[in-house]
Every structure is written in C-alpha cells, then in structure tokens.
Amino acid sequence: MKQGYSFAAALAALCAAGSVSPALSQAVNDQPLTEKWAPSEWGADDKVGAANRTTPAMVLAAAKLVKRGKVATLGKIYQQDAPGFGTRGWRLTIPGLPTGGPFGPQKLVYNDEYVATELGQFGTQFDGPGHIGVITSKGMYFYNGRMLNKTASAYGMGDLGVEFIAKKGYVCRGVLLDAVALRGGQLPIPKENDKSDPGIITDADVKEMVKRQGLDPIAEGDCVFLYTGHGNIWDPNKWDSFDAVEKKKRIAGFNAGAPGFGLSACEYLASRKIILTGGDTWPVEAVGKGFGGENPQPFECHITLQTKRGIWTIENMDFTQLIADKAYEFLFVWSPLKIKGGTGSPGNPVAVY
Numbered sequence: 161m162k163q164g165y166s167f168a169a170a171l172a173a174l175c176a177a178g179s180v181s182p183a184l185s186q187a188v189n190d191q192p193l194t195e196k197w198a199p200s201e202w203g204a205d206d207k208v209g210a211a212n213r214t215t216p217a218m219v220l221a222a223a224k225l226v227k228r229g230k231v232a233t234l235g236k237i238y239q240q241d242a243p244g245f246g247t248r249g250w251r252l253t254i255p256g257l258p259t260g261g262p263f264g265p266q267k268l269v270y271n272d273e274y275v276a277t278e279l280g281q282f283g284t285q286f287d288g289p290g291h292i293g294v295i296t297s298k299g300m301y302f303y304n305g306r307m308l309n310k311t312a313s314a315y316g317m318g319d320l321g322v323e324f325i326a327k328k329g330y331v332c333r334g335v336l337l338d339a340v341a342l343r344g345g346q347l348p349i350p351k352e353n354d355k356s357d358p359g360i361i362t363d364a365d366v367k368e369m370v371k372r373q374g375l376d377p378i379a380e381g382d383c384v385f386l387y388t389g390h391g392n393i394w395d396p397n398k399w400d401s402f403d404a405v406e407k408k409k410r411i412a413g414f415n416a417g418a419p420g421f422g423l424s425a426c427e428y429l430a431s432r433k434i435i436l437t438g439g440d441t442w443p444v445e446a447v448g449k450g451f452g453g454e455n456p457q458p459f460e461c462h463i464t465l466q467t468k469r470g471i472w473t474i475e476n477m478d479f480t481q482l483i484a485d486k487a488y489e490f491l492f493v494w495s496p497l498k499i500k501g502g503t504g505s506p507g508n509p510v511a512v513y
Contacts (some may be wrong), residue, residue, distance in 0.1 A: 188297045197468050198305025206304055207324035209289065209470020210435040214332060218381040222333045222491045226512050232481040232490075234438075235284040235508035236396045241404075243394050243411040244282055245442055251276040280322060280504025286496045287473045288325055290317030290503040292459070292466045303470055316501015325472065326498040326505070330436055332383040334492030334511055336482055337361075337369040339388050339419070346389030347419035350448030359419035360446040361386060363428035366421075373488045380433035383492045387479045388419045391440025396478045420446040426461040430469055436494075437465060438474035438509075474509060487513040 191197075198204065202212045236242070240250050252275050261269030280288065289303040290312065300308035302320050311318035339347055339361055350359035370377060378384060393414040402410065418441035421429075426445065429437065437444055445461035465471040474494070482490070490513035496505030 187295070189294050190296050190298075192294055192301045192305075192467065193296055193298060197301075200304045200470060202470075204304065206470070207289065207319055207321075208328050209303060209325065209472060210433070211325060211328045211330060211470075211472075213381050213433060213435050214328075214330070215381070218333070219331045222331060225333060225489055225491050228485075228487075228513055230481075230485065230487070230513055232485075232487070232511045232513070233508050234477045234479065234482075234511060235506075236394065236476055236478050237399070238277075238283045238506065239399075241407055242283055242399070243414045243442070244278075245415055248278045248282050249276075250282055279506060280496075280499065280502045283506060284474065284476045284478070284508065286322070286494075286505045286507060287462070287466060287475070288317075288320070288322035288496065288502065288504045289466070289470065289472070290320035290322065290501075292462045294463060294467055301467070303467055312501075317503060318501065320503075321500055322496050322502040322505050323498045323500050326496040329495035330383060330492065332381055332435060332492050333379075334383050334385065334490045335370075335375060335378060336385045336387060336479060336488045336490075337366060338373060338483065338488065339365070339369065339386060340483075342369050342372065346392065349390075349417035349419060350446050355422060355424065357446075357448075359388075359448065360422040361388075361420060361425050362422050363424040366425050366428055375489055378429065378432045378434060382432070382434045383436040383438070383494075384429055384434050385437070385477065385479070386421060386439040386444065387483060388440055390414070390418050390420075391476065391478070394476075397480065415442065417447045418443050418445075420444050421461055422446050423460050423464065426465055430465060430471060434471060436472060436474065438477050440477055440479055442475050444473050444475055477509065482511060482513075485513070487511065489513070 200206050238250055242250060252273055254271050255274055258269035259272040293300045293302040293308060302308060306319055311320055342365060343358055348359045350357045355362050393410050420439055420441055420443060443459065490511040492511055494509040496507060499505055
C-alpha cells in the first residue's frame with residue numbers, strides 16, 4: 161500500500177504520546193475496534209494469518225496439479241531503473257572490484273554487493289503484517305489488534321515482523337485469473353467510482369473468469385492471482401531494450417494508477433478462505449486517479465484482506481510464461497525471506513505445472 165502521509169512521522173507522534181497525537185486524532189477509523197477484528201480466528205497470539213489454513217492434505221492436492229513438469233518463476237528483475245513508487249528505489253554497488261583478496265597461493269578473490277533499498281517494498285514484493293495499518297482512537301491498529309507503538313521500533317516491527325510468516329511459507333493451489341482475456345485487452349486504469357469501470361474486477365468478474373477458464377471453484381487454502389496486462393508496461397523481457405526516455409514514460413504510466421480487484425472481489429475471495437493474493441501491478445487492487453475506483457477509501461482491499469484477515473499480498477509479479485502456456489492452475493511455492501522485524505520481503509515465487 162502506498163500512503164500519502166508519513167508513517168514515520170505518525171509513529172514518532174505515537175511513541176511520544178503513547179497514543180494518537182492531537183493532529184492524528186482529528187481523523188480516525190474505529191472500524192477495527194467496533195467490529196472486533198481481533199483476536200483473529202487463530203487466537204490472540206497469532207502472527208501468521210491466513211497461511212494457517214494450509215493442511216498437509218491441501219499441499220498433497222496442490223502437488224497433483226503438476227502435469228507437464230514445467231517451472232515458471234514469477235518475480236521481476238531487481239534493478240536500479242525499475243519502477244518504484246514514490247521515493248522508493250534500488251541501489252546496488254559492488255565495492256572494490258574485487259571486494260576482497262587475493263588469498264592463498266591460488267590468489268582467490270571475491271566480490272560482494274551492497275544494496276540500499278526499501279527491501280520489502282520494492283519490485284516483486286510481499287506485504288507482511290507490519291505493512292498496512294489503520295489509525296484508530298486507541299492507536300495505530302495492525303493485524304490481530306497489535307498497536308504500532310506497543311510492538312514496533314525504528315529497528316523493526318516486533319510481533320508484526322515478516323519472519324513469522326516466513327517460518328510457515330506458502331505451498332498451495334495457485335489460480336491465475338486472466339482479466340485480459342475477460343476484457344479483450346489490457347485493462348485500463350480506473351476512471352470512475354463505479355463497479356462498471358472496465359479497470360475494476362468485481363466478484364461477478366472473478367466467478368466469470370473461473371467459469372470461462374474451466375477452473376474448479378476457488379476454495380479454502382488457495383492462492384489467487386490476477387493478470388491485468390498493466391504489468392506489461394514494465395515488461396521484464398524488453399525493459400533493458402528501452403532507452404531512458406521510454407523508461408521514464410513507462411514508469412510514469414505504470415505508477416499513475418492500476419486496474420485490479422475491487423472491494424466486492426476482495427470480499428468474495430475472503431469468503432472463500434483463500435490465503436494469498438497477487439497480481440502484475442503494484443497494488444493488485446484497483447487504484448484510479450485520486451485513489452478512485454470501486455473502493456470507498458484508498459487501498460480498501462489492503463485493509464480488508466491484510467489488516468482485518470491476515471490474507472497477505474504479492475505485488476509486481478510476472479505472469480508471462482503462465483499466460484503463454486495458458487497455465488491457469490498450478491502448484492505455487494513461496495516463502496518470504498526471514499527478515500526479523502521486516503514489513504515485507506523481496507523474492508522470486510515459483511509456479512510448477
């Protein structure tokens with residue numbers, strides 16, 4: 161989720177006051193408190209979320225989806241000129257060339273890389289429990305009722321760290337919904353605050369894609385992904401062939417907004433008890449100009465899936481091979497890096513089919 165205000169400033173205010181500062185208290189959302197989003201169905205101590213649904217039987221069933229013995233990696237390349245939201249960036253340097261050596265009679269040398277980036281929130285990225293929260297009258301509320309000022313610090317997210325999910329990981333039935341085939345072309349960035357906008361995928365659209373693609377109904381434990389075609393603006397196979405001017409133009413278009421799931425689709429997927437969502441765009445859900453679209457507030461799907469239910473998200477995925485092979489159902493394998501206190505994780509998910 162890409163917020164317009166500074167979480168760092170808000171966190172500082174909370175830590176200083178022990179609650180919400182007077183400035184922040186002018187606008188709060190107490191829905192998580194009044195609707196009792198916590199404790200989660202897995203108990204007050206849970207730090208994992210919907211991945212808890214996975215059973216050995218689900219894993220064995222997912223493994224049976226491997227028919228052709230093909231493997232597709234679904235991550236994009238991490239590089240300095242890739243699109244990043246706002247001020248996010250990727251800077252990689254090789255110190256030394258070589259970084260160290262020589263050693264021994266064989267004159268061994270080695271190289272290391274130094275990377276400066278928002279590690280869990282750039283490129284192909286996994287949103288963990290410390291990423292999305294809601295300002296309430298009691299404090300900044302995150303998954304399972306954890307208040308930011310009571311668990312996090314400048315050195316990590318504490319009980320909201322991504323490492324707890326990394327210990328569990330994801331092995332599931334992957335379902336790829338082809339919205340490009342549904343709409344007859346790349347989906348546009350939403351313009352209207354209306355379900356009929358072609359850039360917004362509704363619950364009815366999800367059901368129609370499942371039907372058209374000949375898939376079994378979305379079920380408990382599934383990982384569900386959305387192909388909109390918007391991700392092709394940042395084409396992983398052609399990016400380095402574009403000049404600087406073309407890249408700048410594409411980055412602006414890529415970040416201007418995104419087609420994706422509307423709120424009704426997200427609520428439907430939650431009702432089916434899925435454990436993960438993903439897409440080829442930076443938010444996965446629909447985001448239009450001025451944060452428009454079906455959603456009544458910015459990134460409502462992030463809140464209703466992640467903060468409320470522990471259904472996390474992988475953004476900026478590459479479905480090129482799966483779409484070419486029409487591989488809409490597959491064994492999906494993924495785990496975030498075990499980054500203690502991290503808000504998310506980079507990585508390279510794998511589909512086997």
